[in-house]
Amino acid sequence: MERDLTETISFDKRFFLALAACYLVISINFGIRYTYGLLAVEMMNDMNFSNQDIGLMVSCFILLFAFMGFVTGPLIDRKGAKMTILMIFPLIGVGSILIGIMAPLVIYGILFSIIAGIGASGGWAPVIIWSQKICSKRRGLIVGIMESGTKLFPFLIALAIPQLVPMIGWRGVWLLLGLIALFSVFLVSISPEPKVEDNKPRKKTYLGDMAGILRSRITWLIGISYASSAFATMIHVTFYKAYLNRELMMSLDFSTLLYGLMNLVGFIGSLGLSALSDRFGRRPLIIACNTLLVASLLGFLFSRSTLGLILSTILAGIDLGAKWPLYATFIKDLYDWEVAGLATAFLTLFSGAGSTLAPYVSGLLADLYNSYRVSYALSVYAGATATALIGVVKR
Template structure:
């Protein structure tokens, strides 16, 4: 692998790392933020939902732009926006300020996934696409793990506000790394290994985009993505708060549950990402969703500290590979040149689930006084998501005009 290719992959890894670190830090810091800001769980869900609303609005736009304009400039600019929003979260003193600053962070975070997928694919061979994107997405788990370990130490030494300030500063540093390392395409070369990703490739037409949006597989996978996102975000948002308030864990012990999710998700990303290259994306995603549902069932119905930790390990292993596997369905079922557009619009589906999830789960917890029913809702949506993917498998057609290459198994 040449130095420039390696530099782009490293920058992509770091961008995903910092984006998911910011996203997951909300759940880590939430037990300390609730009494300080004097907000309910529903209001806490509204702040998080506002982040994902901004993320959802901008992700499809950036996914489309990633197919057409300078990704280097895109990543640099939106990393700066993410850094400013994250930094200002450390100065929020009310619900309104929290919403405003986290909306700003959500706008910036929208560049930490959709543009990354087509960028990495341009610099990677077909045979290594699943493995390379899985590696880049390990950055998400590393970011979650680091935030869940380091932020509690900062909270103990200072407070939750300092956690946001330090994280925001790191994001601004990441913007500089993107500017220095990222390049849009491999240099033109007669011996270029991947000619389909040359800079002067034919751009997708508006008619092709219209066909994609009407395709049943596009809609089924997108709806499945929405539901699994809804499911996953409930424990990721409230597991540490649940452990502190209902299981009576100390704060630093409660946040270790997020660390367990992050560490096991790294293993899941690498194992299931490579596994999907052999058996197909849909089969691998279904396995992930089964594990997520099992982890949720253990959290609700198995008593004891060990059971909670084991359940989160199972949940994390399944959760780890979900995002890259859904993203890889785009070039598998449709056109590689449209990958950014497709991933961006699937992220629109995902964002709807993310917007609704913390608000509804927080409201249920406030209304019932327990998180149990919120977690049961997460289990149910994961199961429904899995069944939608089974329908995709039955509808695969070898003569799909939107595809550019044969698809093996039930991809």
């Protein structure tokens, strides 16, 4: 029987430590992912990397993050979320530190991004499952709280980078993030994980559950929508700063601050809309988020005023903050706890596919056309596709 541990009088205060550990893990995980975009210009200038090179590094990071779902999903269901994090997540810290000390060769950036990407796979699905076990009656809210860290931390990094880079350089930023990631692993090691059982009796084997997930039309519609939305979003977050600086000729500091604004708005959106989904449902809010994404991308394509770019940034931030927890809780609505890890990891494969292709393809197009506008136009089509597909889902 499911029970919300936060609603019992005997609630173990150690679970607050578990939630704090989960929050730091998912925050530093996505902080490292978005740092590629925040430091793209500095890395390109210092090591003579191209847009395609940076895009390839990001793609390798996300590719391993996605395909490790084949490992993390079964591990979560069999060994638990905590053990999965302890086994895999330290690699993101190691990879980040290696990026900070690498020689100016693309092959090193690719290799170390692969290591970091493997580690990153231990910092999303396990956190989502662990936190939902603690607060099973308010899953939309708790996942929204966890996801708010994926926006708050990049926002803080964006604020800090203009001060940190002159002091410790872009390499020092990577080293610092790697050390924070390793510290989060220590917090996980001393945090408890609850045992949660379903009301429903088990009728299938694990392989039978996997087959059921793969045969579900709804799962595929949600997954392909997620992939399309992730594709559109990753084009934006990877080259947002470079687009503003290199094409719209805005200063690096101003471009970084706008990037931070997007994540600050995302922090608010992840809390507000995710909590509302417990009452109004995930599907209508996912449709709203993807619609806002398309509107924001159109704004970046056609607006040339500072005010227009700020408004487009706010719209993008709302989508960026709320979309990921909404998709995550939507897929969990369909499946039991015994296969929650597998179902969540399966969804991650879709988002990973879109997120992996986006940086490389958009970087290649930017180098080919000497402009980011073609990449942004492609992201508009992807966002519209994501909206249409989730609209088809009836449940």
